[in-house]
Amino acid sequence: MTQFGKGCHLHLIDGSAFIFRAYHALPPLTRKSDGLPIGAVSGFCNMLQKYVEDNAGPDAPTHVAVIFDKGSHTFRNDLYDQYKANREAMPEDLRPQIPLTRDATRAFNIACIEKEGFEADDIIATLARQAREAGGAVTIVSSDKDLMQLVGDGVVMLDAMKNKIIDRDGVFEKFGVWPDRVVDVQALAGDSVDNVPGAPGIGIKTAALLISEYGDLQTLLDQADTVKQPKRRQTLIEKRDQIELSRRLVQLDDQMTMDDVTLDDLEVREPDADTLLAFLTDMEFRTLTKRIAISLNAEAPAIPQTAPQAATTEEAPDLPPIDPAAYVWIKTADDLTPFIAQAHQRGWVAVDTETTGLNEMTCDLVGVSLAIEPGQACYIPLIHRATATDDLFGNDDLAEGQMPLDDALALLKPLLEDPSVIKIGQNMKYDAKVLSRYGIGITPIDDTMLMSYAMHAGLHGHGMDTLSDRYLSHTPIPIKSLLGSGKSMITFDRVPIENAVKYAAEDADITLRLWMLFKPQLHRARVTRVYEGLERPLVPVLADMERAGVQVDRETLSRMSNAFSQKMAQLEDEIHELAGEKFNVGSPKQLGEILFDKMSLPGGKKGKTGAYATGADVLEDLATEHDLPGRVLDWRQISKLKSTYTDALQGHINPDTGRVHTSYSIAGASTGRLASTDPNLQNIPVRSEEGRRIREAFVAPQGRALVSLDYSQxxxxxxxxxxxxxxxxxxxxxxxxxxxxxxxxxxxxxxxxxxxxxxxxxxxxxxxxxxxxxxxxxxxxxxxxxxxxxxxxxxxxxxxxxxxxxxxxxxxxxxxxxxxxxxxxxxxxxxxxxxxxxxxxxxxxxxxxxxxxxxAADIIRRAMIRMPQAIAGIPATMLLQVHDELIFEVDTGAEDDLIATAKRVMEGAAEPVVKLDVPLVVDAGKGRNWAEAH
CATH class of the missing domain: 1.10.150.20 (5' to 3' exonuclease, C-terminal subdomain)
Incomplete structure (x- = not known):
């Protein structure tokens, strides 16, 4: 055992923070096969393992402990019986997991400390003091603001979620004072979470100003009668006892008696493989068990394959480790044929495309990756260049070791269009749109992004990197490591093929593994109908709409931009006249000085930069006091319409189609609402006359009309x-x-x-x-x-x-x-x-x-999914979805047929699944442009 002293480094982990972060991060349906909830334990163990992996090497701590709260009653409750009284009871499914997190800590062979009558923060404060007095350094693994009072010489905090060190400067940024005065600020500001009363009406910023001015809390309270603001002065005088009590409540006790543990007991120890793996096996953490067994060079025990009562994040099948070095570089048809044959035999294949950009309508297909089994993946490079950039003579030759594009696509097309083989993708809409431009219709599909969205909406994002890290405990190769960033960023066709193989094939491999994990969970999570009925069938519908695009009249936009410029100039003149001087209306700093320094309007508040806040909420409040803020709001609205729409939309017109092609995000909003991007066509304002006029630029070509159908309320x-x-x-x-x-x-x-x-x-x-x-x-x-x-x-x-x-x-x-x-x-x-x-x-x-x-989002999705078949006999195309509205382009003369059919589909979209007590009503309109149709 090494005696703790100079040169030692102690890590103190806030165990409670780990537990609650783990509990809220994972689905509540995570349970063992016997029904015991283990979601928080699973997340806690993954966080501990990540901590261990991230803190290996020469800078690793010499000593470490995880500190927990024990019980709810502490000496602070004796000081103030309302302390933490308003905290909600612990969730019932978390309660049985608390002792298991202690067992997990011991299984990792990390010191586990808790003490009756004291909070974890007091234990951390005491151990941090002891470590500094012994000459060592301390890192507190937490982002809890209450622990920031401990930061100082030799003591820092680590926000493990952001991988960010919080030092004295970080504390000052948070509280506006240095760590030794944090307690004074907290005593004044109070804490609604812990029910610390503080000084009513005084928040963190005001408290920091007062403490900075008077030096410390004691001096401030002794000289409270000199405080200039009457209300603040009265509060400090009348609430002195309450403020002093609050200080005792927030002050951490660093003088605890720790007879049962010494710093030497906290020395870092390797886990015992048998003990740790036995615990993980008992918890049925298959993926983590195998990963840790590999790191410990031990054999993972078998976990019985019992049918779980609900989906878990730890039920991935036995899979080989992800090894990018094992992926195959496809150079010839003979290399590719075996993969295609195996995909036909299995009935599934994971597919991913690599392109020169993110715009599916303009990018070039660079390569295709396939995965047929976990660990068995390949990449088919198609147009990689021989050099990272054009050389001095403009040569742009293809790199060696690639199949001709047409030959590769001819082999892939029958597989990708085979109705008996499921094509698995992550955000398959993107790949489908890219491949459609090369004459390939990819069907049928499964989409891991949408599976995750159906099960986990509201919990986390659904991008592949997030899902891989969370559910496979694997961090994929970052795209920036291949493309770079900024001005030196290259396109994927410039990436050396040997590097592209590892990256692209890994994407397909990860996607296949996620599919194998998620597919059986859909039923147990009771979201199969949502995925099969609302998510997956929407992909081809949206892909067709995005490819169709909508025609936009560039001349109309240009005229509107000019008109908006003139309107802005007129408003600027009015604003300057009201202000009594000229200033930059677009400068929040100058505007704030006019409103609050010169005009002395109420409500002026300065931010960290020292400038007044002049956001829309501030100006809307001030508009009742003076005309100038209202004119600025009008100016800002016109400015936004000009920059975001009439100017920017012109740049989004596709040079080949002459149309604007938005992209819809299916898994963006947790409620199921679609989001429109590049450009966003869903936020064009309709309340103002100017906003409504922008819709005049969305037009139908010669011989066609636009039809709008909108759900009423x-x-x-x-x-x-x-x-x-x-x-x-x-x-x-x-x-x-x-x-x-x-x-x-x-x-x-x-x-x-x-x-x-x-x-x-x-x-x-x-x-x-x-x-x-x-x-x-x-x-x-x-x-x-x-x-x-x-x-x-x-x-x-x-x-x-x-x-x-x-x-x-x-x-x-x-x-x-x-x-x-x-x-x-x-x-x-x-x-x-x-x-x-x-x-x-x-x-x-x-x-x-x-x-x-x-x-509401589900209803319009159901209508959109049914619509293509319903209008198949009408010369019409569905172009846009804007929340509760669908916009179509139709041959002149067929508008009424389309309206009748589309209304019937939309008004009956809830049935037969849901029978509403009220009728759904759809308003319809038609015209040469969107404004007329709406």
Missing amino acids: IELRILAHMADISALKQAFRDGLDIHAMTASEMFNVPMDEMTPDIRRQAKAINFGVIYGISGFGLARNLRIPRSEAQGFIDRYFERFPGIKTYMADTTAFAKEHKRVETLFGRVIHTPEISASGPRAGFAKRAAINAPIQGT
């Missing part, structure tokens, strides 16, 4: 059904003006006396309630006092109590199950629902809205 209809609101349901059945009806119900105004202003207020409330709008938010939208807005919301809930019941029931379900569901079974995980502070409010609003918005 679909989310309100779904809310009426889900919340079982009789008055709203009857109004929809009767075809009433729902906003006028709501206004009449709320404000006791007869329908025949309804004014546009009253209806507008009811409309804002109707849509605002769906998104959990607050009185503050509604006040801003309607430009009315907050008390009046809150009164509207209160009356709304009184009149329609079913909505409040729905909200309460949905929130309770989300907290219990960590998820919500749409009417069609789409699962949206809500890991943040039990969070505290601002995150809690956002998570609650998201959980309430997700079933409504998600159900």
Whole structure:
């Protein structure tokens, strides 16, 4: 045993932080075959193993311990009985996992420390002090702000999630004071999470300013009568006892008696292979067991193949390790033929394409990779160049060792179009669009990105790197290591083939492994219908829409840009006149100085840069005080329309097709809503006259027309059904003006006396309630006092109590199950629902809205999937989806046939799976351009 002293380095791991991060990161359905929940244990073990791997080598710590909380009652509860009183109870499925995390720590042969009556932070503080006094260095593996008071000479923190060291400068950036004054700032600011009262009305920034001015908390309290601000002065004087109590609560105890453990006991020790592997085997962690067995040069014990009650993240089949050196470079038809034959024999093959760019409509196909079994993958290079760049003489020869493009595609086409062989991909829409330009229609498909999305929406991203790291415990070769970045970045056809083989074949291999893991989980996670009915069949529909594109009139956009420039100049003149001087309207700094220094308008707040905040929320509040902020908002809106649309859209016109081709992200939003990118055609504003005019530039070619079909108030209809609101349901059945009806119900105004202003207020409330709008938010939208807005919301809930019941029931379900569901079974995980502070409010609003918005998204997906077959006999093409709206291009004279058919499909899209209590209604229009059609 090495005596701890100078030259030693102690790592203190915040075990509780590891546990809760692991618990919220993995699906709640992770269980052993006997039903025991193990999701948090699985994540905890993976985090420990990653920590061990990341901290090997010459800079490795000499001593390490994982510190845990033990029990909930500590000496702080004796000081203040309300300490941590508002914390929610531990989730029931986490409780049985807590002792298993201690067992896991011991299985890794890492010191495991907890002490009754003290928090883990106090143990960390005591051990850190002892280590520094003995001459050693300390790294606290945590990002907990409460531990930042310990940072100082020889003590730093490591945020393992961000791999970021937090030193004295990092603490100052967080708190605005150095570590030795963090406790003073926390005593003033309090902590809503731990129920530390602090000084009411004083936050972190104000506390830091006060402590910086007076030096320390004691001096500040002794001289509180000299504080200039009356309210702040009164708080400091009247709440002195409370503030001093708060300081005792946040001050960590670094003088604990640690008779049962010494620093020498924390020396790093190699794990005992038998002990560790036995624990992992008992937990049924197959992948981790095999990976650690390899690292320990030991044989992994067999894990019984029992049928699990629910899907787990550790049920990957026995797979060989990923070894890029083993992949095959396909140079000839003789090399490729055996892979194709094996794919036909097995009935599946993973496919991935490599291209010169990310735009499927303009990039060139560089190569294709295939995987037929885990570890058995190949790459077929097609147009790699002999040099990384053109040489001085402009030579651009192909590198040796490649099949001719046409020969390779001729061999691949029968396989990729064979209906008896499943083609497995990660974001297969991209590959399908690329290959379609080479005359290959890839079908049938499975998509690992969409499988993950169906099971894990709301938990994490669904990119291949994320999925590989999380579910295969493997970090893929980063693309930047091949292409570089910045000005020196190359395209994939310039990558040396030997490097491309490892990267591209690894992608196919990983995709196949993910498919083998995810495919059987779909049924156990009860999302097969969602994946098979809403996700996978949408891929070819969207691919066809994206390839079709929409025609945009460049001249119309150019004229609008010029008009917007003139409008901006006019607004600038008005703004300068109101300000009394000229300044750069586009400069937030100069605008802030005008508004708050020169004009002395209320609410000026400076950020870290020293400049005033002048965001839209600030200007909207100020618009009720003065005309200038409103004019700036108008100027910004016109500026955004010009830069984002009328200017930028011209650059998105494809030179070959003359059309704009957006790309839809299927797995972007957790609720199922599609996202449009490059360019984004879903956020073109429709409320302003200028925004609506942009749609005039989207036109139909000669002999064709545009048709728009838009669901009418679909989310309100779904809310009426889900919340079982009789008055709203009857109004929809009767075809009433729902906003006028709501206004009449709320404000006791007869329908025949309804004014546009009253209806507008009811409309804002109707849509605002769906998104959990607050009185503050509604006040801003309607430009009315907050008390009046809150009164509207209160009356709304009184009149329609079913909505409040729905909200309460949905929130309770989300907290219990960590998820919500749409009417069609789409699962949206809500890991943040039990969070505290601002995150809690956002998570609650998201959980309430997700079933409504998600159900609406599911309905329009169902309509889109049915549409191509329904309109097959009509000379029409579906071009765009914009939330609740579908846009078509159709031959002139066939508009009415299309409208009748498409309306029937859209209005019946929920059935037969869901029978709504209210009718779905679709509004339709037609015209030469989108503005006319809408």
